[in-house]
Amino acid sequence: xxxxxxxxxxxxxxxxxxxxxxxxxxxxxxxxxxxxxxxxxxxxxxxxxxxxxxxxxxxxxxxxxxxxxxxxxxxxxxxxxxxxxxxxxxxxxxxxxxxxxxxxxxxxxxxxxxxxxxxxxxxxxxxxxxxxxxxxxxxxxxxxxxxxxxxxxxxxxxxxxxxxxxxxxxxxxxxxxxxxxxxxxxxxxxxxxxxxxxxxxxxxxxxxxxxxxxxxxxxxxxxxxxxxxxxxxxxxxxxxxxxxxxxxxxxxxxxxxxxxxxxxxxxxxxxxxxxxxxxxxxxxxxxxxxxxxxxxxxxxxxxxxxxxxxxxxxxxxxxxxxxxxxxxxxxxxxxxxxxxxxxxxxxxxxxxxxxxxxxxxxxxxxxxxxxxxxxxxxxxxxxxxxxxxxxxxxxxxxxxxxxxxxxxxxxxxxxxxxxxxxxxxxxxxxxxxxxxxxxxxxxxxxxxxxxxxxxxxxxxxxxxxxxxxxxxxxxxxxxxxxxxxxxxxxxxxxxxxxxxxxxxxxxxxxxxxxxxxxxxxxxxxxxxxxxxxxxxxxxxxxxxxxxxxxxxxxxxxxxxxxxxxxxxxxxxxxxxx
Numbered sequence: 254x255x256x257x258x259x260x261x262x263x264x265x266x267x268x269x270x271x272x273x274x275x276x277x278x279x280x281x282x283x284x285x286x287x288x289x290x291x292x293x294x295x296x297x298x299x300x301x302x303x304x305x306x307x308x309x310x311x312x313x314x315x316x317x318x319x320x321x322x323x324x325x326x327x328x329x330x331x332x333x334x335x336x337x338x339x340x341x342x343x344x345x346x347x348x349x350x351x352x353x354x355x356x357x358x359x360x361x362x363x364x365x366x367x368x369x370x371x372x373x374x375x376x377x378x379x380x381x382x383x384x385x386x387x388x389x390x391x392x393x394x395x396x397x398x399x400x401x402x403x404x405x406x407x408x409x410x411x412x413x414x415x416x417x418x419x420x421x422x423x424x425x426x427x428x429x430x431x432x433x434x435x436x437x438x439x440x441x442x443x444x445x446x447x448x449x450x451x452x453x454x455x456x457x458x459x460x461x462x463x464x465x466x467x468x469x470x471x472x473x474x475x476x477x478x479x480x481x482x483x484x485x486x487x488x489x490x491x492x493x494x495x496x497x498x499x500x501x502x503x504x505x506x507x508x509x510x511x512x513x514x515x516x517x518x519x520x521x522x523x524x525x526x527x528x529x530x531x532x533x534x535x536x537x538x539x540x541x542x543x544x545x546x547x548x549x550x551x552x553x554x555x556x557x558x559x560x561x562x563x564x565x566x567x568x569x570x571x572x573x574x575x576x577x578x579x580x581x582x583x584x585x586x587x588x589x590x591x592x593x594x595x596x597x598x599x600x601x602x603x604x605x606x607x608x609x610x611x612x613x614x615x616x617x618x619x620x621x622x623x624x625x626x627x628x629x630x631x632x633x634x635x636x637x638x639x640x641x642x643x644x645x646x647x648x649x650x651x652x653x654x655x656x657x658x659x660x661x662x663x664x665x666x667x668x669x670x671x672x673x674x675x676x677x678x679x680x681x682x683x684x685x686x687x688x689x690x691x692x693x694x695x696x697x698x699x700x701x702x703x704x705x706x707x708x709x710x711x712x713x714x715x716x717x718x719x720x721x722x723x724x725x726x727x728x729x730x731x732x733x734x735x736x737x738x739x740x741x742x743x744x745x746x747x748x749x750x751x752x753x754x755x756x757x758x759x760x761x762x763x764x765x766x767x768x769x770x771x772x773x774x775x776x777x778x779x780x781x782x783x784x785x786x787x788x789x790x791x792x793x794x795x796x797x798x799x800x801x802x803x804x805x806x807x808x809x810x811x812x813x814x815x816x817x818x819x820x821x822x823x824x825x826x827x828x829x830x
Contacts, residue, residue: 310508310521311828313809315821316534316546317527318678319708320500324480326465327399330407330712332569332728332820338462339819340506340523341488345373345392345444346459348822352732352815354456358387358466358489359444368451368771375442378513381468382488389438391466397431399463400424407716407746408463411730414739414765416458419447450770457731461818491518491824502527519811519827531679535804544806544828549680553612553802561804564614568816569728569799570623570737571615573597573673573688575791578751579721587669588721588750592660594791598646599653600695601688603796610683613802619646621741621787622734623798626816630773635734635780642788646795650695657696668698673722674715676708684796685724715749723749726799729817734780735764741787752792757783 323329326338347357356362360376379387399406400413400421412434413421419435435447448455458464468487475485486494491514492506507522509515526542528534531549535556538546548556556562575588575597587593603617616624617639624636661667675685682705689701701722706714715723727747729736739745742761743753760783763769769776787793801820805812808829813822 310519311830312505312522312524313520313823313826313828314524314526314542314544315823316537316543317525318529318547318680319676320502320527321497321504322709322712324486324494324497326462326467327395327404327406327408328480329462331708335462335819336821337494337506337525338465339460339490340492340823341486341490341494341509342462342465343379343490344459344461344465345375346456347824348460348813348815348819350813350825352817354460357460359459362456369448371446371448371455372439373444373446375444376513377442379489380511380513381471382493382509382511383471384511385468385471386441387466387468387489388441389444390441391468392444392464393434393436393438394469394472395465395467396436397434398467400434401431402427406463410739410745411458411461411463414742414745414761415452415731415735416455416464417449417452417765419449450766453773454731454733457818461730488512491515492523495522514824518824520823523823529678538804538806544809545812546804547613548802548804549611549613550683551612556804559804561807563803563805565801565803565814566614566625566816567728567799567801567820568623568626569726570618570621571684571724571726571796571799573794573796574715574720574723574725574749575794576718576720576723576750578718580719581721583664583666584671584721587660587664587666587671590660590664591791592656592663593669594794595645596653596656596660596696597692598791598794599649599656600692601794601796602648602691604648605691606684606687607797610687611680611797614800616798616800618795618798619643620795621784621793622737623729623795625798626729627732627734627736629777635777642785645788645791653695654697657699661698666698668700670700670702671721672702672704673724674704674706674711674720675724676711677705678708681724688724688796716746718749718751720749725749728820732817734777734784735761738780738783738787741792750792752790754786754790757786760786 317333319333321334321337322331323334324338326342329335329338343357345357345359346354349355358375358379359373361374363372375389381387396412398404400409402425409425412418413425420429420433423429424431424434437445439445471487472479478485480486481499483494483497488509491509491512493509495507496505503526505522505524508518508520531552534546535548535552537543575594577585577589579585579588607615607617619639619642620636622636624634627635629635675681685703689703692701693699714720715725727737740747741752743758760779764776764779769779809826811826
């Protein structure tokens with residue numbers, strides 16, 4: 254086996270903490286941590302910690318566009334939830350400032366010569382916020398939950414299709430028991446993972462929340478309430494959730510004094526505020542109630558010369574998904590017609606959306622994989638060439654009208670009415686209104702009705718197939734084109750439109766478990782073939798790659814921004830008076 258570089262643990266700052274039992278406000282436990290990381294514990298199993306010891310620094314006040322949808326690491330599916338979960342949970346690895354994986358709970362690791370076995374050595378000074386040590390069994394339990402059909406995790410495929418963890422696919426399919434997953438607790442501080450094939454980006458998956466640990470005893474003590482309150486969450490990360498309820502418009506985390514890397518954390522806590530009206534958010538920022546907020550549209554013109562204004566690539570691809578399996582048979586027939594789909598994607602003026610509506614640095618996008626996040630073996634951006642699929646995706650009103658006429662003739666209609674589900678947030682509604690106008694103006698006889706829903710409901714409706722058109726987005730979970738291309742495999746839970754193509758499925762299989770799995774350049778080239786099938790068949794209508802136009806107080810430094818997996822990380826942030 255090849256030995257990786259060993260990573261030394263930082264000294265753990267000692268502290269006393271009062272603990273609240275899961276589901277009970279009267280039971281408590283006390284954990285005393287020493288500089289060596291050992292601890293003693295009395296009392297019952299417990300949830301989050303409220304620190305008795307004073308914590309230096311200040312709270313950072315953060316604006317969110319949308320509420321948290323889930324704090325269950327194996328159930329969460331959205332970027333907001335991932336950000337908050339990662340605030341208080343460490344996985345085996347975490348991201349450095351450049352987005353590369355570096356050890357977190359895993360102090361070091363080894364990889365076998367054939368790339369099929371990873372052995373992670375867990376640090377001995379990592380504890381949960383109830384004083385319980387973080388062990389290899391916590392990772393085994395968390396990963397088994399992710400593939401358990403009874404849990405029905407939307408991200409189960411991260412272990413099977415993407416991570417290629419041994420037996421994951423068979424467990425998800427109900428063919429094997431979750432106990433047969435290729436992850437083993439060799440001892441309390443040694444975790445062994447077996448893969449079907451080598452996965453070049455496997456370490457970068459380890460900072461993604463689906464792969465986070467869950468303490469089994471604590472989880473069982475919470476019954477069905479896990480992840481719904483401070484009392485039903487545990488922290489092994491930089492912060493502790495101490496004020497939260499589902500769908501809350503504000504919630505709070507405080508610094509974790511027992512964190513193994515506590516000396517690095519300078520903020521006293523994180524104070525989140527969910528503000529869906531962008532003008533209200535900007536006013537809150539200008540009054541000093543927020544340290545950071547998003548801005549868009551005309552607001553950008555107001556603040557673009559402010560030294561606290563910045564534009565950051567966020568990685569999300571926004572697109573329209575047409576449901577080819579819509580419940581209305583006439584709609585399903587229309588959206589299954591390639592000419593209808595081609596007409597719609599050709600009728601969209603993406604430059605107008607990014608330049609006139611968003612004005613936040615977002616990039617018009619004409620590919621199924623967005624630019625600026627995935628770099629190939631030769632160092633090139635997978636989607637740098639935004640004209641490679643111009644035969645299938647561009648703004649061409651004349652071509653759109655021709656496709657539209659042919660499509661209507663083929664389905665025997667002279668008009669078509671479609672409903673499009675849209676998030677209740679400010680920016681998506683503005684974009685949807687422009688899309689509605691563009692499509693109706695360019696395609697005679699088309700009526701688009703907008704259905705505005707809270708994001709959680711919109712996502713649920715799309716997952717259930719209860720939609721006709723969906724304005725949605727997808728952010729890269731890891732730095733490889735497969736994070737997008739894997740979505741359109743037949744039966745994938747994120748394949749909202751229900752598209753199926755056996756040639757496409759075969760290419761993805763070849764690139765994940767076939768001969769190309771270990772051929773970096775050959776795999777890269779073949780993924781272009783897969784993307785072309787998606788674009789040629791207008792499976793989605795790409796719109797733009799999101800950038801975030803943000804205001805960040807000059808009092809704050811050290812926030813780390815990433816286009817992949819975790820968009821914002823606050824562990825190293827500092828706020829001065």
